[in-house]
Amino acid sequence: MTTVPRLVEGAQRPRRRKNAAGGKRLVPYLFIAPFLVLFAVFLVTPIFVALWNSLFSAQSLGLGFGGVQTVFVGLDNFIRAFVDSDFIASFGRVLLYGLVQVPVMMIFATALAMLFDSALVRGKRFFQFAVFLPYAIPGVIAALLWGFLYQPAVSPLLQGLQNLGISPDLLAPGTVLWSITNVSIWSYTGINMIILFSALQAIPREMFEAARLDGAGELRIAISIKLPMIAPAVMLTILSSIIGTLQLFNEPQVLKSVTSSISSDYTPNMAIYAASTLGKDSHLGSAMAIILGVVTLLISVVLLKSRSDSKEGVGD
Amino acid sequence: MSEARLIAAKTEKARGLRRNSSSKMVDGDRVSRGWMLVVTIAMVVAAVYFLFPVVWLLIASTKSTGELFTTNGLSFGEFHLFDNLAALGSYDGGIYWRWVLNSIIYSVFGSILTTFVCAATGYALAIYRFRGRKVILGLVMGSMLIPGTVIAQPTYVLLVSMGLNNTYAGLLLPALVYPFGVLLCYIYGQSSVPIELIEAARLDGAGEFRIFGSIGLRLMSSGLVTVLLFAFLGSWNSYMLPLLVLTDQNLMPLTVGLVGWNQSSITIPSLQILTIVGSLVSVVPIAVVFVALQRFWRSGLTAGGIRG
Known part of the structure; x- marks a missing residue:
């Protein structure tokens, strides 16, 4: 050089x-x-x-x-973890959560980034500030705030709905997972939007002019040029979001204090925490931590591999 | 969690150097009024969603415990903010400010130390060629795949066996290992510290540590701010490890303390408003600093790797 x-x-x-x-x-x-x-x-x-x-x-x-x-005891702790149906169920739960949280957040972040990149938004600075502000609030505090907004006694949201005759229970066993999903979508859309926005800003503008000369509309340009161009950035953000979902801890652990619908082993990390502190069995907790670590590692390797495979397929 | 994304942003930005911004106005010519209206409505809806909890927090902080339950959540009651702040400061012998101080110790002091460790390591990896360098680079990259929360329980077990649970050191020391920060410093060191400058300094008789202190750190400074900010955010937001390691409430950071109050508010209702005001006080300075520094860390995030 x-x-x-x-x-x-x-x-x-x-x-x-x-x-x-x-x-x-x-x-x-x-x-x-x-x-x-x-x-x-x-x-x-x-x-x-x-x-x-x-x-x-x-x-x-x-x-x-x-x-x-x-x-x-040899591998007894691992066997105990594997036959613990609650521990296994906690993996299913975070997977279900991830299946909804990651796509919704990414669609949200991509759409917002695309709009900010277009000339359609007036007052761009203010709206970008609004979308990004939650990222400056610690996840634990965000969960605390939403915890209040999920309680009918104090929530203006639920009070408003009640006036319309609807009184949803956002903390019931069937709905609380989606309430947690909402908290993390609220927290992390902003940073993903910023990253995708800077990826969009980096695309050479000549490409759009060429497409326009060929008669492409703005929507067509967004779908056929912008989206493929930021695909690598989207893939990487999806990858780290998926790894993040397996580690889910803060939001459910905080919301647990306002609802009985969240058990102490609601997510793998909560089960590890509960075994190590409440259950006073750090040996079992260590076995669970190793299982979670191995699962996370396997998923990251598979995702990284599939990513490089699909790249080769496109002919990069 | 956002680490892989940073790299994505960087590679994208590198491409962006070729970007020509003069054609921005062409976009404007094509905008139809109908679309603009639809988009503006969508933006307002999004802004309401993202700002709603914060606005509620601001309003709720000014209410008394009674008003919290009797008045509409989005309308002001009597103005009790200063009473609430006074109650916040005096509850349980001023434990809240103790938590603030602890959070500052863990986050400010911790992130400065972390940045220094990362800077020295990244600088050495970028400037020197030595035996084992490739191995260390590989270790740094590989360990980035280990999420912080997976290592939290094993770290807790280790700290207990070392007798470091319930100490400041127990929470500060593990946070100093920040492989992503080392990687960033390595990239900054490679791109922004010219070897010619270092050789010139050597000819002038400066020692290696002096060169690092007066040339290396200075040239890497914009990148170091990025590392500092991310390390700061990491420990400010950290929850699982302190929750495991600390049982002494005098050592807790804000996050753990406030969630504890929230749990206790089931039996002590007055804690509910204190949790709300406490959240507000903890959020405002960090949000202001973060938004004020936005341009700085954003440019560090996207352009830091390609300077020089």
Whole structure:
């Protein structure tokens, strides 16, 4: 990349950037040492601690007054997690949630980004601010706010509907999942819109002029040119949204305090939390965390792979 | 969660350098009034949806507990905001401000440290060639696939065994490992620190750390702000790990404290309005800063990787 010729050691080693003198060989290691130590202690070690922890179980001695003893149980905790129908159901629940949340949010974000990119919106700054504002509010606080708006006693929304003769229960067992979906759509549409909007702004405008000369309308241009052009950005945002849905924790955990329709193992992460704290069985919690980690990893790998496959199919 | 998206935005922006903005007006010529009306209505509907909870929060914060239940949610009652703020500050010996302070310690102090660690690592990976460099880059990329919440429970188990649960360090230290930040700093370091400048500084007799401090950090500064902001947001929003690790309410960040109040408000009704006012106070400064810095972090987000 650089055109400036190397004068001294450049010929011996082909690398572009390198250490100047032998005595300074230690310097780069000093720079990365803090990160490496922290990485080893707080990212690598926890994985091994969890693996080790998941193979044991705390069992009480005698009649229960004797204290507890930690015994090796092999894969028992994993078997317990797999036969725990509530834990398995929690995966189904977040999958169902993701099937609705991701498409609705992405359609919403894409449509808004397209409109902001067109010349159709007056007062663009204000509307962009409105759409983006929720992202500046922590997910937990957003869930708190919507929690109030879901309660008939304080919600102006439900009060208004009641005046019209409709009184939906947004916190019932059948509806609460969609109430959670609404909170995360509200929170994350803004950031996705911004990312897709900057992708749209990056398309060379000449392409549209050429299409117009060929007689294409604005809608046609949006569907046939803009959408395919931002497809890679859309795919990546979808990918990270799907991974995010598996980790669902904050919103249901917060809403749990205003409704009994959310059990303590409503999502995989909530089950992990409940097992580790309420159930006082961090061994089971570790086994569940490993299962969730493996499932997440498998899904990301499959999605990444299918993405690169479909790219090849198009002939990129 | 938004990390992969950042990269998407970056690649898109790189393409955008070729963009010609002079043709913007052509769009305008084609706009029909009917469509404009439809779009404006759609925008108003969207804005109402996104602003509604915030507007409700502003109005509800000015009410007394009684008015919260007796008056319409979108109309003002008597103005109790200052009473509520006073009650917020004095409840339980001023625990709320303690939580604010804790959140600031975890987020401000934590994100500055995180950015420094990321900057040093990314700079070294970009500037030096050393044995094991490729391995470390691979580790950084690979570990980005591990979501923070999956690692939360194992981290909790580790912290308990180290005796670091219920300490500031227990929450600060794990947050310092931020592989995405390292990757960003690596990209910024590669694109914005010219090797010629570093060699010139070496000839002038500057030491490697001095070069990093006075040249590297300065040239990478716009990218570092992006890392700082994302690290800050990450720990400000963090909930699962503090919930697991902290049981001492004097150490809790705002998020955990406020949700605790919300849970207790079932038995202590006066906590309901305090939760609402507390949410407002926690949201306003962050929203103002975030929106004010919008241009800055947005440009960092989209253009940071291709500068220089």
